Amino acid sequence: MPASRTSPTPDRLDLVGAAWRAERPDLDVRPQQVIGRLHRVANHLTAELVAVYERHGLxxxxxxxxxxxxxxxxxxxxxxxxxxxxxxxxxxxxxxxxxxxxxxxxxxxxxxxxxxxxxxxxxxxxxxxxxxxxxxxxxxNEHRLLDALTPQDADTLERILRTWLAALEEPPATA
The missing domain is CATH 1.10.10.10 (Winged helix-like DNA-binding domain superfamily/Winged helix DNA-binding domain)
Known part of the structure; x- marks a missing residue:
């Protein structure tokens, strides 16, 4: 997957968001856009990771x-x-x-x-x-998957996810 620097093509969540904004203009649906995309990415990543484990019988x-x-x-x-x-x-x-x-x-x-x-x-x-x-x-495989992002975007995403996880999880008991 080559890193892309162009504007993203509208996706399913854009359509869902537009429909909700038309039906419920009183609600901010931006969280659904972010979390929905994160959820979909996680599902795709899991499938890609599991495929590698299965090749090793795991x-x-x-x-x-x-x-x-x-x-x-x-x-x-x-x-x-x-x-x-x-x-x-x-x-x-x-x-x-x-x-x-x-x-x-x-x-x-x-x-x-x-x-x-x-x-x-x-x-x-x-x-x-x-x-x-x-x-x-x-x-x-993880390097291949991360190649969809520029190195700078990968660094930014890692920082954002670290911050978000810190707000959601207890710190580990030991390093």
Whole structure:
């Protein structure tokens, strides 16, 4: 997708906005224009991202768990609670994902060195190969998707989204 510097062509949300302005001139529908476009972009991006994960035999959730383990550093292990905290998924949801990944031979569970009651989820060598290949393709895909914007627009969008997210979310407990 080449970066475009021309005026955008009217889209579906322009039509929806025009119809609402005609029917409800008393309301400012600009938020619908912004949020509607953001929602549509998010749906398109999700489809593009999931397609890459699927090429590696992964669901979006599988990728998330494997990536969380991989970026933990050697020995690429975390507790299910840790994974939940780093993926914003409940520990029950993480357990289901880990069960699936364990059946696929991508992770194992082991007893924690410092607490015999605790279990750690660890990447297998095959799991590390899969997430490394998937992440490489994922980053190439994200670069391709971001190429629809100029570098300056991408920087501006990142700043705007960071500000907006800060207003909507609690800051992370740890960096």
């Amino acid at each position: 669901s979006e959730g599988d990728f998330d768990v494997l990536a969380t383990l991989r970026r933990a550093g050697a020995p690429y292990a975390r507790s299910c609670g840790d994974i939940a905290a780093h993926t914003l998924v409940t520990s029950g949801g993480v357990t289901k994902r880990v069960d699936r990944l364990e059946r696929a031979g991508l992770v194992t569970r082991r007893v924690a060195d410092d607490d015999a009651r605790a279990r750690l989820v660890e990447l297998t060598p095959r799991g590390r190969e899969v997430i490394d290949a998937a992440f490489t393709d994922h980053m190439a």
